[in-house]
Amino acid sequence: MAARFERLERGPTAAAGFQAAAVRCGLKSSGDDLAIILADQPCTAAGVFTTNQFKASCVQYSAGIVNGGRARAILANSGIANAANGAAGMADTQEMACAAAEVFQIDPGDILVASTGVIGRRLPLPSMKEQMPHLQPNLASGFEADQKMARAIMTTDTVEKMASVRCRSDGWQAPFHIGGTAKGSGMIAPKMATMLAFITTDASLPAAIAQKCLREAADHTFNCVTVDGDTSTNDMVLLLSSRRVQWVEGREQEAIADFQAALNAVCEELARKIAADGEGATKMIEVIVRGASDEPSARRIARSICESPLVKTAFYGNDPNWGRILMAAGKAGIPLNPDLVTLLIGGIMVFQNGAAALFDPDQVSARMRQPVVPVVIDMGSGGSEARFWTCDMSVEYVHINADYHT
Amino acid sequence: MAARFERLERGPTAAAGFQAAAVRCGLKSSGDDLAIILADQPCTAAGVFTTNQFKASCVQYSAGIVNGGRARAILANSGIANAANGAAGMADTQEMACAAAEVFQIDPGDILVASTGVIGRRLPLPSMKEQMPHLQPNLASGFEADQKMARAIMTTDTVEKMASVRCRSDGWQAPFHIGGTAKGSGMIAPKMATMLAFITTDASLPAAIAQKCLREAADHTFNCVTVDGDTSTNDMVLLLSSRRVQWVEGREQEAIADFQAALNAVCEELARKIAADGEGATKMIEVIVRGASDEPSARRIARSICESPLVKTAFYGNDPNWGRILMAAGKAGIPLNPDLVTLLIGGIMVFQNGAAALFDPDQVSARMRQPVVPVVIDMGSGGSEARFWTCDMSVEYVHINADYHT
Numbered sequence: 001m002a003a004r005f006e007r008l009e010r011g012p013t014a015a016a017g018f019q020a021a022a023v024r025c026g027l028k029s030s031g032d033d034l035a036i037i038l039a040d041q042p043c044t045a046a047g048v049f050t051t052n053q054f055k056a057s058c059v060q061y062s063a064g065i066v067n068g069g070r071a072r073a074i075l076a077n078s079g080i081a082n083a084a085n086g087a088a089g090m091a092d093t094q095e096m097a098c099a100a101a102e103v104f105q106i107d108p109g110d111i112l113v114a115s116t117g118v119i120g121r122r123l124p125l126p127s128m129k130e131q132m133p134h135l136q137p138n139l140a141s142g143f144e145a146d147q148k149m150a151r152a153i154m155t156t157d158t159v160e161k162m163a164s165v166r167c168r169s170d171g172w173q174a175p176f177h178i179g180g181t182a183k184g185s186g187m188i189a190p191k192m193a194t195m196l197a198f199i200t201t202d203a204s205l206p207a208a209i210a211q212k213c214l215r216e217a218a219d220h221t222f223n224c225v226t227v228d229g230d231t232s233t234n235d236m237v238l239l240l241s242s243r244r245v246q247w248v249e250g251r252e253q254e255a256i257a258d259f260q261a262a263l264n265a266v267c268e269e270l271a272r273k274i275a276a277d278g279e280g281a282t283k284m285i286e287v288i289v290r291g292a293s294d295e296p297s298a299r300r301i302a303r304s305i306c307e308s309p310l311v312k313t314a315f316y317g318n319d320p321n322w323g324r325i326l327m328a329a330g331k332a333g334i335p336l337n338p339d340l341v342t343l344l345i346g347g348i349m350v351f352q353n354g355a356a357a358l359f360d361p362d363q364v365s366a367r368m369r370q371p372v373v374p375v376v377i378d379m380g381s382g383g384s385e386a387r388f389w390t391c392d393m394s395v396e397y398v399h400i401n402a403d404y405h406t
Numbered sequence: 407m408a409a410r411f412e413r414l415e416r417g418p419t420a421a422a423g424f425q426a427a428a429v430r431c432g433l434k435s436s437g438d439d440l441a442i443i444l445a446d447q448p449c450t451a452a453g454v455f456t457t458n459q460f461k462a463s464c465v466q467y468s469a470g471i472v473n474g475g476r477a478r479a480i481l482a483n484s485g486i487a488n489a490a491n492g493a494a495g496m497a498d499t500q501e502m503a504c505a506a507a508e509v510f511q512i513d514p515g516d517i518l519v520a521s522t523g524v525i526g527r528r529l530p531l532p533s534m535k536e537q538m539p540h541l542q543p544n545l546a547s548g549f550e551a552d553q554k555m556a557r558a559i560m561t562t563d564t565v566e567k568m569a570s571v572r573c574r575s576d577g578w579q580a581p582f583h584i585g586g587t588a589k590g591s592g593m594i595a596p597k598m599a600t601m602l603a604f605i606t607t608d609a610s611l612p613a614a615i616a617q618k619c620l621r622e623a624a625d626h627t628f629n630c631v632t633v634d635g636d637t638s639t640n641d642m643v644l645l646l647s648s649r650r651v652q653w654v655e656g657r658e659q660e661a662i663a664d665f666q667a668a669l670n671a672v673c674e675e676l677a678r679k680i681a682a683d684g685e686g687a688t689k690m691i692e693v694i695v696r697g698a699s700d701e702p703s704a705r706r707i708a709r710s711i712c713e714s715p716l717v718k719t720a721f722y723g724n725d726p727n728w729g730r731i732l733m734a735a736g737k738a739g740i741p742l743n744p745d746l747v748t749l750l751i752g753g754i755m756v757f758q759n760g761a762a763a764l765f766d767p768d769q770v771s772a773r774m775r776q777p778v779v780p781v782v783i784d785m786g787s788g789g790s791e792a793r794f795w796t797c798d799m800s801v802e803y804v805h806i807n808a809d810y811h812t
Binding site for chain 1 (some may be wrong): 457461719720722723735760803
């Protein structure tokens with residue numbers, strides 16, 4: 001029997017064994033800005049981190065902990081990225097973890113740390129340490145705790161982002177849960193794109209398999225979102241498993257496959273929410289490349305279309321400017337035969353047989369006004385496909401990112 | 407003795423043996439839109455073309471002629487790119503060349519064709535053929551003819567772009583000239599970024615050497631300009647040599663080196679003018695990467711900084727947001743040690759020893775208001791360097807590219 005997913009209105013505490021809390025330390029202009037996800041016992045931990053060569057202290061620190069395969073908490077702040085602060089920045093990250101360890105009476109080596117916000121500014125540790133004890137009495141499970149936690153990691157995000165599922169599978173002894181929250185690659189406050197995603201589960205997985213599943217899910221979801229092609233110094237995706245639910249002996253393959261599918265679903269929902277809430281976005285664009293000779297080629301083409309400012313401004317203007325999409329596909333460097341390429345915008349064929357199709361520009365323009373606009377390009381040269389998500393580029397995007405003075 | 411350059415207020419007819427003319431065919435909303443550069447005899451020809459997989463008909467056509475190493479004229483139109491029109495588009499390009507061949511009584515195989523403008527629209531050949539005979543009586547040398555020609559290839563460019571030098575070198579029997587014109591990678595009318603550059607010279611060079619010199623010059627100038635990271639279907643750089651001036655026997659190496667230096671100077675001036683006139687630009691940004699382990703790494707870092715929307719919007723806002731520049735350098739994927747990196751904006755040190763330098767943000771912001779802002783990043787990991795040019799990203803950029811309806 002195939003696995004059945006049920007979506008839940010919850011975030012990271014959807015999985016058994018997790019609580020969350022948030023407080024305000026004054027790192028950003030309003031709202032909570034320090035949050036924790038805490039498990040009642042040490043968890044299996046996995047993580048995927050930014051490839052940017054300038055890695056924030058928290059990225060280096062948390063990657064080290066993930067290497068050990070075990071953690072019990074995720075401590076996250078918004079407002080200050082604590083990036084490009086040299087050795088002092090790393091010392092601040094460590095001090096932040098130690099302060100939380102004391103409050104919650106856990107091992108400091110079990111605390112993953114994530115920061116997002118302004119680069120080059122130091123964390124105000126005294127006020128953070130003053131507020132940290134107030135996290136303890138706020139710890140809770142449920143929608144309200146999830147939402148409070150999800151809001152505390154927002155910067156220029158306009159809405160909190162959560163996703164969770166309950167999954168029944170013959171591979172598992174009982175239904176398992178995956179919950180998560182993310183903050184957007186809408187750029188940060190207003191300094192830098194940072195994508196953070198924290199996923200919890202009660203499904204029990206060896207650390208190496210959890211890491212493999214998270215990498216696989218991130219590659220097809222979070223790594224397929226672009227707002228402006230910029231990669232943050234602070235990006236990270238973390239997974240904690242409380243190991244409450246065991247798989248059925250002898251059905252490991254099925255259990256892992258079902259877990260992977262559920263994890264992909266949660267990550268895809270979070271990724272789509274990030275794209276839809278990109279800075280200044282008025283709509284989300286879902287690019288689907290089909291008929292490519294292999295998957296890496298399909299992804300390069302999809303990414304090239306999603307990163308093109310000309311494509312993104314055309315979508316802002318509801319302009320069915322298919323020439324820009326072909327241009328962006330063509331500059332990806334993958335050999336193609338224009339005569340075999342077909343292109344649909346909002347489900348309407350605009351290009352085929354090497355030239356413009358007969359279409360009504362007003363009708364395509366109307367489809368481009370929808371909140372989600374699919375773009376499907378078939379390369380006609382194979383059987384591989386890829387998806388990528390982005391948003392349009394608006395005047396507001398430039399305002400958000402220019403009208404701030406350091 | 408080193409070669410001496412003298413800059414001239416001229417364009418493509420600066421070199422002996424060339425004339426230019428332009429007429430209006432109604433391809434764009436106002437002004438001339440069809441132009442020719444004609445030599446009094448067949449020339450050595452070289453060319454560098456777009457790497458976009460969707461190549462316009464004129465790119466395929468002209469690349470074929472350049473392969474033969476000989477041509478006598480460059481026929482260029484603005485307003486319509488004649489790209490993505492399939493076999494009919496190629497037939498139109500051929501017909502355009504044949505019509506000009508008849509007017510000027512030259513071999514159609516000696517005419518290079520370049521088009522720029524809207525994608526997916528067909529050329530109105532009847533009106534073009536009707537106007538073409540009027541090019542003949544307009545043929546002239548001199549500043550006015552150069553300017554008229556340079557304006558005829560403009561689309562969203564706001565100023566015409568010309569550069570030329572006279573060079574005295576011991577390697578050559580007489581002073582030689584190089585003249586050129588270009589149109590911007592400010593996007594097209596308002597459809598697509600296209601960069602066209604047409605260079606003439608009277609220095610006599612074998613076709614293979616002319617091609618090598620043009621490739622070298624383009625790689626360090628035109629290929630170091632980015633407005634939005636998009637690569638047109640129609641980009642081309644063409645070089646014609648009228649072979650009037652011979653090198654001194656036995657001094658070929660010196661002659662070629664001096665020609666290369668002069669060609670680089672002309673191409674760099676045109677490239678800088680293209681960057682400064684990018685769509686919506688309020689300033690030009692010159693990124694200089696030093697201390698890289700090798701030149702390709704230096705160029706990747708420079709390009710990554712120039713293509714970052716976050717960096718470009720910060721410059722529009724005169725915001726000394728050095729964190730974004732480091733982020734863009736770091737995402738290029740070249741290993742780096744933050745502790746060795748130094749960064750200067752407008753000549754002021756903003757980052758060193760792995761952390762922010764002490765600087766006055768108002769002073770840096772004032773430097774960012776200049777028409778040309780240098781950004782110098784030293785990676786501290788070697789002796790290689792590279793330069794790249796771009797412009798800021800303004801609200802006007804989004805308006806230009808969104809407020810048009812196909």
